[in-house]
Amino acid sequence: MRLVLLGAPGSGKGTQAQRLQARHGVPQVSTGDLLREAVAAGTPLGRAAKIVMDAGQLVADDIMLGIIRARLARPDAARGFILDGFPRTIAQADGLAAQLRDLGQPIDAVVLFDIDPEVLRKRVAGRRSCRRCSRVFHVETNPLKPDDRCTDGGPHDLFQRPDDNDTTVRERLAVYCDRTQPLIDYYAKKGLLRRIDADGSLEEVDARLERAIAN
Numbered sequence: 034m035r036l037v038l039l040g041a042p043g044s045g046k047g048t049q050a051q052r053l054q055a056r057h058g059v060p061q062v063s064t065g066d067l068l069r070e071a072v073a074a075g076t077p078l079g080r081a082a083k084i085v086m087d088a089g090q091l092v093a094d095d096i097m098l099g100i101i102r103a104r105l106a107r108p109d110a111a112r113g114f115i116l117d118g119f120p121r122t123i124a125q126a127d128g129l130a131a132q133l134r135d136l137g138q139p140i141d142a143v144v145l146f147d148i149d150p151e152v153l154r155k156r157v158a159g160r161r162s163c164r165r166c167s168r169v170f171h172v173e174t175n176p177l178k179p180d181d182r183c184t185d186g187g188p189h190d191l192f193q194r195p196d197d198n199d200t201t202v203r204e205r206l207a208v209y210c211d212r213t214q215p216l217i218d219y220y221a222k223k224g225l226l227r228r229i230d231a232d233g234s235l236e237e238v239d240a241r242l243e244r245a246i247a248n
């Protein structure tokens with residue numbers, strides 16, 4: 034299984050990527066999480082990325098392509114991967130296609146998470162993530178349950194992402210429309226695009242996603 038999940042911030046790609054990973058045993062590759070790890074580690078990349086991320090802008094394509102090349106070279110990605118938040122520009126999509134051609138591992142499908150912008154804003158406002166395992170929750174639709182445990186068996190350490198505030202979310206949506214939406218046509222022309230309605234319960238979206246990737 035080699036998938037790209039495409040959609041605006043808050044469309045639910047991250048949550049669904051984590052659920053797909055649990056069901057199919059194929060790793061979620063979230064470039065946002067990889068960047069947040071670099072920020073938390075205080076590496077030079079992390080320090081530079083934090084400024085760009087906090088402004089709701091995109092990190093440069095050549096840096097992102099380097100990150101993805103290193104990640105896809107790790108052994109767990111040999112069985113497949115679920116790309117979440119990558120590619121975000123045409124240049125990244127072209128670079129990814131070239132990398133996957135070299136590996137002889139083309140993408141099977143690109144799933145577009147279709148959703149109304151008003152629903153997006155609500156989703157992002159209620160989103161919380163675990164600082165340690167990156168699992169995503171929502172204060173209303175996917176709250177932390179008393180028996181939920183982090184990967185080390187301890188409690189989750191939930192936080193709200195600094196770029197999930199109203200101003201930055203507006204900027205991220207504008208950047209999505211301008212830089213990422215052209216990928217819808219790009220992948221439709223390659224015959225890879227599957228569109229799902231991303232508004233619904235977790236289980237409803239799970240089912241739509243499974244149907245979309247089964248075809």
Ligand code: AMP
Pocket residue numbers: 042064065066068085086087089090091092093097117118119120121125196205
């Ligand atoms: P995400 O967790 O996918 O919402 O990503 C959070 C932030 O990380 C984005 O708003 C960007 O600043 C940066 N980022 C993540 N993935 C990419 C990418 N593929 N290209 C450029 N910037 C990215």
